Amino acid sequence: MSGAKRYVIAVDLGTTSTKTLVIDRDGRVLASHSIEYPLYTPGPDRAEQDPLEIYQASVRGIGEVIRKADVASREVSCVSFSSAMHSLIAVDAEANPLTPCITWADNRSASYADLLKKEFDGHQIYLRTGTPIHPMSPLTKLMWMKDHQPEIYHRAYKFIGIKEFVFARLFARYVIDYSLASATGMFNLRNLDWDRQALEAAGLSAEKLSEPVPTTCVLEGLAPELASQMGLEPDTPFVIGASDGVLANLGAGAFEPGVYSVTIGTSGAVRGVVREPLTDPKGRLFCYALKEDFWVIGGPINNGGIMFRWVRDQLATLEAEEGRRRGMDPYDYLTELASEAPAGSGGLLFLPLLLGERAPYWNANARGVFFGLSMFHEKKHMIRSVLEGVVYRIHSVVAALEEVGGRTREIRASGGFARSAFWRQMMADVLGTPVTVPDSIESSGLGAAQLGLLAIGEVNDFSGVHDWVQANQRHQVHSAHYEVYRELTEIYMRVYKQLTGEFDAIAAFQHKHAH
Ligand code: ADP
DSSP: OOTTOOEEEEEEEOSSEEEEEEEETTSOEEEEEEEEOOOBOSSTTOOEEOHHHHHHHHHHHHHHHHHHHTOOGGGEEEEEEEEOSSOBEEEOTTSOBSSOEEOTTOOTTHHHHHHHHHHSOHHHHHHHHOOOSSTTSHHHHHHHHHHHOHHHHHHOSEEEOHHHHHHHHHHSOOEEEHHHHTTTTOEETTTTEEOHHHHHHHTOOGGGSOEEEOTTOEEOOOOHHHHHHHTOOTTOOEEEEEEHHHHHHHHTTOOSTTEEEEEESSSEEEEEEESSOOOOTTSOOEEEEEETTEEEEEEEESOSTHHHHHIIIIISHHHHHHHHHTTSOHHHHHHHHHTTSOTTGGGOEEEOOTTOBOTTTOBTTOOOEEESOOTTOOHHHHHHHHHHHHHHHHHHHHHHHHHHHOOOOEEEEESGGGGOHHHHHHHHHHHTSOEEEOSOSOHHHHHHHHHHHHHTTSOSSSTTHHHHOOOOEEEOOOHHHHHHHHHHHHHHHHHHHHTHHHHHHHHHHHHHTOO
């Protein structure tokens, strides 16, 4: 790196915390700092944050991490940003918030997602904007606001997301990177500009939104007192960066054709990178920008690791307790038990749809099913079938992704599930694809740092990520298991299809009798 500017600061504006990292030219994380803030849930469908809390966390976080790493201000080459997607804040002309930050997890606009599908030709809007028609989308949130908070809706100077809010405060500019723009439901992926019909659905003109800019856009000129508060020079370049999802792919080294990333934490997601915007004729997948020539397509699932937590806390409580008694992590004990059942759990299938499901079905009414239970099935079969069921869920998203983005060569696995070698091997065997695990867990931050270096001209492409992130753990496909799983995934898909009407019936019953 030129001169003495050896460090990049990555800032990740997340839903539960803002994380700041100091990363050197070799991709080593020298220091990290995390500042948590609450997610306010004032009603059943609400999930909000205080935008000022997040702005302050980012300013304070930068200062803290620079102090922790003991880095001089002139050694910082740039600050580069990652952010959660789909947030919406109405602001006045002085960038004061008129509303809380309405997050991706907020469901208040669910009926507007239906309306958009039925009355505004939502599928066509999806095909142009890449954001699935869903209450997470800022487009549906704006439609809600127009009807429910007309005073704020008309008074607002602009409608922005959390990263735009931070940049508006730092630089008095309203800019949105193509990546976060592509997750608003209002951004035309091919024109790289706001989509006229989507804006019409929200009753908006483009002046009410920020100016879309490339993810490599650099802003400079911090107020001197702000710069010194953060431990930076006033002319330190700030790179606008991208969303956490697409940067996680970059930072995990999963950005070449056929290398898909699978994350299973509480929920889960599958993502792959393609070189031009691609939407799915069947509407199952998102398409978000990383750069003009890198696009991330994929799908999120609700029912990821939380299914294993449900097993631990509801289905196998005695076994979990036994694990604790032996001084083990209950998850490890339960996976050990599961490994005593054969691949395919003796023909026991579990459809882990307890939370309804997003990709690829986008069916909020789906519910969980054990299928094929017989007298010889024991707890170990049930536990194993749940772990297999979660991987079948991933399989159905990978299958949709392959239809649009081409064959899988390799899976990069991350999230809590990747702690289990057993579960990772199962993934290789169900998908029929080798699974590797990146050594670093800071994928979004590393991705932001790499994009930052590209933005300031220190590197010419992303190839350096491969030196930053090794993937030493590798699982090859066990072909006998693969054959078993292939037979079962076909039954699994048919069972799901045949039950769609019944899912609606049972969900309606549950709503009616909810207490
Ligand atoms: P979050 O989404 O909250 O960041 P994590 O990435 O930590 O969560 O993932 C939590 C999930 O990871 C748990 O619900 C569980 O399914 C899985 N998990 C955690 N530890 C283990 C383990 N030792 N073995 C298998 N699965 C695990």
